[in-house]
Amino acid sequence: MLRVFEAFSGVGAQCMALRNLEKEYKVVATCDIDESATLAYYHTHANNKKSNKKYNDNKKKEFIINRGIGNKSRIMKMNSETLETLFNAVDVCNNLGDITKLEVKDIPDHDLFTYSFPCQDISSVGTQKGLDIGSGTRSSLLWECKKIIENKKPKYLLLENVKNLTTGKNKKNFNDWLTYLEKQGYTNYWKIFDAKDYGIPQRRPRVIVVSKYGTCHTNLIKNNELKVKKNINDIIDFNEKGWKKFTPKSEIKGNVKEGCYAFLDDRDWKRNGVMISKVCSTQRAGRTGLKLIKNENGQLFERKLNALECCRLMGYNDSDYYNMKKGKLSDGQIMKICGNSIVVNVLMNVFQNIYEEEAI
Numbered sequence: 024m025l026r027v028f029e030a031f032s033g034v035g036a037q038c039m040a041l042r043n044l045e046k047e048y049k050v051v052a053t054c055d056i057d058e059s060a061t062l063a064y065y066h067t068h069a070n071n072k073k074s075n076k077k078y079n080d081n082k083k084k085e086f087i088i089n090r091g092i093g094n095k096s097r098i099m100k101m102n103s104e105t106l107e108t109l110f111n112a113v114d115v116c117n118n119l120g121d122i123t124k125l126e127v128k129d130i131p132d133h134d135l136f137t138y139s140f141p142c143q144d145i146s147s148v149g150t151q152k153g154l155d156i157g158s159g160t161r162s163s164l165l166w167e168c169k170k171i172i173e174n175k176k177p178k179y180l181l182l183e184n185v186k187n188l189t190t191g192k193n194k195k196n197f198n199d200w201l202t203y204l205e206k207q208g209y210t211n212y213w214k215i216f217d218a219k220d221y222g223i224p225q226r227r228p229r230v231i232v233v234s235k236y237g238t239c240h241t242n243l244i245k246n247n248e249l250k251v252k253k254n255i256n257d258i259i260d261f262n263e264k265g266w267k268k269f270t271p272k273s274e275i276k277g278n279v280k281e282g283c284y285a286f287l288d289d290r291d292w293k294r295n296g297v298m299i300s301k302v303c304s305t306q307r308a309g310r311t312g313l314k315l316i317k318n319e320n321g322q323l324f325e326r327k328l329n330a331l332e333c334c335r336l337m338g339y340n341d342s343d344y345y346n347m348k349k350g351k352l353s354d355g356q357i358m359k360i361c362g363n364s365i366v367v368n369v370l371m372n373v374f375q376n377i378y379e380e381e382a383i
């Protein structure tokens with residue numbers, strides 16, 4: 024049984040991939056500080072399991088706040104029902120909370136450590152503040168992973184982040200990190216994966232680094248790129264209404280044939296025009312400009328992507344979306360979670376290869 028510590032866990036795309044591949048695994052710990060991500064993880068992975076701890080409300084609040092999860096003043100005012108759900112989410116998924124406060128004694132033994140650390144300071148559309156050690160940027164949380172790797176020496180490590188990590192001013196930190204892992208005894212393999220080549224019509228180039236403790240004689244990242252398997256018609260929620268007449272803000276790049284649908288990115292980036300394509304632009308937390316467009320009898324109509332469609336574009340199962348909704352997450356929260364996450368099909372491809380090569 025593969026024991027997994029899913030750090031910067033979000034909704035847990037890594038474990039969704041293992042689940043979809045029907046692998047035997049056990050999540051021994053997660054860590055995230057965001058309340059909605061904590062709830063999303065619980066509702067998609069924990070099947071409503073309840074904590075065994077018999078705590079009163081004050082003790083529950085203390086437990087969550089001490090781990091640095093959520094907003095303290097919000098938690099202090101929480102009603103018992105909401106608090107109970109958040110407490111179950113933190114305890115059942117063993118969300119260890121803020122990685123900067125994490126103590127080595129609290130980290131369980133595990134075989135796979137996944138660390139898709141925040142990208143805001145690295146991404147081409149982010150702050151560009153970088154990830155220098157000690158800089159205090161969110162992306163520099165990468166270096167907090169050292170205490171886990173040095174003390175627990177998990178057999179496998181899986182890093183995911185934006186492609187920009189490997190280029191420009193971030194390249195030095197990326198290379199330093201790989202060298203650090205080598206010194207710790209790991210063999211590294213890395214590659215840029217774009218979701219559009221792995222069965223999902225979304226452009227989402229991301230770097231993945233797989234590291235194995237000890238020497239390794241097989242390539243743990245294969246170049247077996249698949250062509251898009253799901254197309255736009257597999258993503259669309261045909262029950263969604265709210266289409267309105269499309270009035271282009273500027274020149275249109277691309278087209279949509281009569282009776283067909285396409286993705287629309289109407290931001291007119293760099294005055295290049297609005298984009299119509301069969302492949303969606305990258306979903307990001309906070310981006311709302313991604314839309315669908317259809318041609319009905321020669322007339323163009325547009326509408327925003329809904330949260331179910333955003334989940335499908337991340338390779339989540341529809342049941343993951345419905346479980347988050349049952350857990351009372353709003354569509355806005357779900358879309359933010361999607362924007363921060365990893366396309367599950369890419370991870371399935373990566374894990375499948377590791378399983379084949381390593382006979383785990």
Ligand SMILES: C[S@@+](CC[C@H](N)C(=O)[O-])C[C@H]1O[C@@H](n2cnc3c(N)ncnc32)[C@H](O)[C@@H]1O
Binds near residue numbers: 055060122140
């Ligand atoms: C890029 S997202 C990871 C998404 C995730 N892999 C998934 O499958 O959805 C980074 C996550 O790191 C979390 N995070 C930010 N600061 C953190 C901290 N100090 N400790 C732990 N998690 C943190 C964010 O809340 C966010 O969910």
